[in-house]
Amino acid sequence: MxxxxxxxxxxxxxxxxxxxxxxxxxxxxxxxxxxxxxxxxxxxxxxxxxxxxxxxxxxxxxxxxxxxxxxxxxxxxxxxxxxxxxxxxxxxxxxxxxxxxxxxxxxxxxxxxxxxxxxxxxxxxxxxxxxxxxxxxxxxxxxxxxxxxxxxxxxxxxxxxxxxxxxxxxxxxxxxxxxxxxxxxxxxxxxxxxxxxxxxxxxxxxxxxxxxxxxxxxxxxxSFSLFSLFPRLFSFGGWVTVSGIVGPILVYLDRFLIGALISMSAVAYYTASYEAVTRLWIIPSSLVMALFPAFSALEGMRDRERLQFFFIRSVKYIFLTLGLVVLIISLFAKEILQIWLGVDFAMKSEAVLQILALAVLINSLAHFPFALLQGIGRPDLLAKFHLLELPIYVGMAGGLVKVWGITGAALAWTL
Known part of the structure; x- marks a missing residue:
C-alpha cells in the first residue's frame, strides 16, 4: 500500500x-x-x-x-x-x-x-x-x-x-x-x-x-459502530447524485430547445458539431479519473502542497494540449466541416463548431476544480453550483436560441 x-x-x-x-x-x-x-x-x-x-x-x-x-x-x-x-x-x-x-x-x-x-x-x-x-x-x-x-x-x-x-x-x-x-x-x-x-x-x-x-x-x-459510516457515505454520495441529475440536463437541454424552438434539421446541424468536438473530453476525463483518488489520498495525508501542485500542473497540461487543438479547429472549422459533412453543413455550422470548440476547452478546465472539490470532501459546493447554474442556463439558452438559433445555443453552452 x-x-x-x-x-x-x-x-x-x-x-x-x-x-x-x-x-x-x-x-x-x-x-x-x-x-x-x-x-x-x-x-x-x-x-x-x-x-x-x-x-x-x-x-x-x-x-x-x-x-x-x-x-x-x-x-x-x-x-x-x-x-x-x-x-x-x-x-x-x-x-x-x-x-x-x-x-x-x-x-x-x-x-x-x-x-x-x-x-x-x-x-x-x-x-x-x-x-x-x-x-x-x-x-x-x-x-x-x-x-x-x-x-x-x-x-x-x-x-x-x-x-x-x-x-x-x-x-x-x-x-x-x-x-x-x-x-x-x-x-x-x-x-x-x-x-x-x-x-x-x-x-x-x-x-x-x-x-x-x-x-x-x-x-x-x-459491529454497531459500523452504522456511523452510513451518514458519511450518504452525505457525500447524495451531493454527488445531485450533480449527477443536474449535469445531464445542462448537457442535453440545448438540443431539446433547438428541436422545440427551431426544427429537427437545426438539431442535426448543431449535433454534428457537438458530437465531433466533445470527443476531445476523452483527454481531460482520462486525467481526472486518475486525479480524483489522488486528491482524496493527499487530502487524507493533509498534503496540501502536493495537492496544489498536481492541480495546477494538470490544468496547465490540459490548457496547452487542448488549447492548441481548439485553435486549429477554430481556424479551419469551415474546411473541416466541408470535408467531413459537405458544403451545406459547413455554411450552417461553422460558427457553431468554433464556439463549441472554445466551450469544450473551458469545460475541460472545469473538470479539475470539480474533481478537487470532491476529492477534499466538498461535493456539496459543486452540487450547489450546479443548482444555481441550472435556472440561469435555462433562461439564457432559451433566449439566445430564439434570437440567434443554433449559434445562440452554442453561445449559451459556452457562457
Missing amino acids: NKTAQIRGSLLSRNTLLNFIGQAVHMLASIITIPFIVRGLGIERFGLLSLVWVIFGYFAIFDLGIGRATTKFVAEALGKGEENEIPHLVWIAVTIQVILGIVGALALIGITPLLVERILKIPSDLIGEAKATFYVLALSLPVVFISGSFRGLLEAVQRFDLVNAVTVPASVLNYILTLIGIGLSLKLPGIVALILFSRFGVLAAFVMLNLRIMPWLRKYSV
Whole structure:
C-alpha cells in the first residue's frame, strides 16, 4: 500500500495513459461495430436499444453516488494510514449497493409499462419486446451497482491497470455480444440477457482482483459502530447524485430547445458539431479519473502542497494540449466541416463548431476544480453550483436560441 499512498507524477501519468487507451479502444469498437449492429437490428430496433441504454443510464442515479464515495473514503483512509477501516467501508458500501440495486430494479420494472405504452413512442409491434427488454435490463442494476463499488476500490488504490484490464474487454464484449445475438436471430431481450451475463463476469473479476491485492478485505466483523459510516457515505454520495441529475440536463437541454424552438434539421446541424468536438473530453476525463483518488489520498495525508501542485500542473497540461487543438479547429472549422459533412453543413455550422470548440476547452478546465472539490470532501459546493447554474442556463439558452438559433445555443453552452 505504500506505493499507492505515495502519489507520484509518474504514477498519475501512467494511469492517465491507461485510461485514455481504454476510452479510445471503446470508442473505436463502437465506430467499427455500430454500422453492423444498425443493419442487423434495423433502424427501429436499434433506436429502441439506444433508448433503453439512455434510460438505464438515468436509473443509475439509484446508486446515490456510493461508488464515487467508496473511491473517496478508501483513498482518504489510505492517505491517513487507516487501512484497518477499509474493509468496513467497502462491505458497508456493497451492502448499500445491493439494497439500492434492488430498489432501482423494482422501480424500473414498475415504471416499464408506463414508459413503453404512454411516454415513449414505440411502434405497436415492438411494445412486447420493449417491455421484456426493460425487465431483463432491470435485473442487471444490482450487479452494476455492486461492480461500481469494487471498481471504485481499485481506483482508490491507483490500480487503473486492473480497472482497464476488466472494463476495456467488457466494453468491447458488449458490442460483440450484440453482434452474436443478431447472428443467432435473437430479439432485444435475448441480446440484453447476453450482456447481463457478461456483467456477472465483470463483477466476479472485480471481486477476485480486489481480494487478490487486498486479502485483508476478508477481515470483516459486524459491529454497531459500523452504522456511523452510513451518514458519511450518504452525505457525500447524495451531493454527488445531485450533480449527477443536474449535469445531464445542462448537457442535453440545448438540443431539446433547438428541436422545440427551431426544427429537427437545426438539431442535426448543431449535433454534428457537438458530437465531433466533445470527443476531445476523452483527454481531460482520462486525467481526472486518475486525479480524483489522488486528491482524496493527499487530502487524507493533509498534503496540501502536493495537492496544489498536481492541480495546477494538470490544468496547465490540459490548457496547452487542448488549447492548441481548439485553435486549429477554430481556424479551419469551415474546411473541416466541408470535408467531413459537405458544403451545406459547413455554411450552417461553422460558427457553431468554433464556439463549441472554445466551450469544450473551458469545460475541460472545469473538470479539475470539480474533481478537487470532491476529492477534499466538498461535493456539496459543486452540487450547489450546479443548482444555481441550472435556472440561469435555462433562461439564457432559451433566449439566445430564439434570437440567434443554433449559434445562440452554442453561445449559451459556452457562457
